[in-house]
Amino acid sequence: MSEFSFPAQDTAAMGAEDVDLGKARDGDNGAFTRLVTPLRRELHAHCYRMLGSTHDADDALQDALLRAWRGLARFEGRSSLRTWLYTVVTRTCLDVAETRGKRALPVDLGPSSDHAVLDGNAPLADVAWLGPYPDANLSGSQAGPDARYEQREAVELAFVAALQHLPGNQRAALLLFDVLGFSAAEIATTMNTSTTSVNSALARARKIVAEKVPSRTQQQTLRNVDDGRLRKIVAEYAAALENGDADALVALLTDDVTWSMPPLPHWYHGIEAVTDFAVQVPLTRCPSWRHVPTSANGQPAVAFYLGNDATGPHLAWSITVLTLRGEHISDLTSFIGPDHFTPFGLPAALH
Known part of the structure; x- marks a missing residue:
């Protein structure tokens, strides 16, 4: 994983921030909201990387911002407000991670199956499963191309899945240093x-x-695939299922392709096993299948809807x-369940 960091808050906004900070300390909730709103998306993405679940990220961010609001009087301005908020959010995520454990994918639980x-x-x-992350939750058009690239790289599925194999303190240190650009001394605080422990x-x-x-990384791969060609790959994959x-499906896959479907425990590796599962x-x-193209974890994705027949509703x-x-497609990770659709702004059914 390449080292990357996101830019600090624009210094031009610091004057307005100071005014709102004073008001927020005096109990002005609107001022506090103005302070945190520009940072919500990046803080939410940080929670997802820490916890591997969009729903857990929602809860953790809400809890952390409540803690920050209640503890704002303790913010002495020795660091930026952004740095202080990351401290509150990270400590909240560590508390959540300690109680809920790490998230997993089927490949973490056992060997692949050679047939359907x-x-x-x-x-x-009883397994806490890793979930997908909507790209729409990442910072929007105000971020430059390089920043958007880094934001997507930092939520790629392989990276977030790897983070789940780390103890909470290591996960936090890696994210704060390599992804967000904090110093070892800031992370120690x-x-x-100690900085020695952080290093x-x-x-x-x-x-x-x-x-x-x-x-x-997937961002490096996708930069070399023409947008039109990428849309064609996604469309051909969805059409093959429909x-x-x-x-047509096999033609899109690598020989060592994998297909997993959390929360189902079995997964498949290799073109023969994947083909047998797909056919079966x-x-x-x-x-009957229908689909909506989308994007998740900085990668192309497809939202699939299943119906009893071609003319009826698809759920x-x-x-x-x-x-x-x-x-070619080397990995397919199908996150099964309608609860994944709401964060993507997708409907529960197609009619």
Whole structure:
């Protein structure tokens, strides 16, 4: 994973911030809202990286901002308000992570299956599953191209999944230093520890992440794929499922493709196993598919809706995130469940 950091708050806004800060300390909730609104998206993305769940990120950010509002009198201005808010948010996420545990994908639970599993593949409710992240939650057009690139790189599925293998303190140190650009001394203050401990945590975290994240990020891959070609890949993949066309699907996949479907525990690796699953289940046993293109975790994605027939309503089924290698799909991660659709602003059904 390349090292990247997001820019600090525009200094031109600092005068207005100082005025609002004084008002907020006097109990003006509107002033506090004006202070935190420009930072909400980046703070929310930080919560997602820490916790691996959009819903947990929602709860953690709400709790953290409440803590910040109640503790604003303790903010002495020794650091920027942004830095102080990241301290509050990070500590809140560490509390949540300690109580809820790390998020997982099916590949973390056991070996792949070499053929379609039709029985004994019920959803596992006792596993905290990693979830997808809507790109719309990232900072918008006010960020320059390089910043938008870095924001997407920092929420890529492989990176967020790798973070879940780190203890909370290592996860926080890595994100604050490598992603957000805080110094080791600032991180030590945030985490109530020493710079030596921070540097040690960083070294261990980088080693684990390097073992689990591909050397080439999805943003690097996608920059070399023409936008028109990318839209074509997504459309052809969705059409293959909708038309029950196994040959068209296989033509889009790498030989070592993987397909996983949290919260289902079984997953498939290799073109033969993936093809067998596709033919046995989504291409033949699912009566009718419809889709809406979207994007998640800085990657192309497809929202799929399943219906009993082509003419009836189709209900929200899964958000499938595509990972590319070159111009072929190397990983399919289908996050099953209608609860994933709301954060993406997608309807619960297509009629």
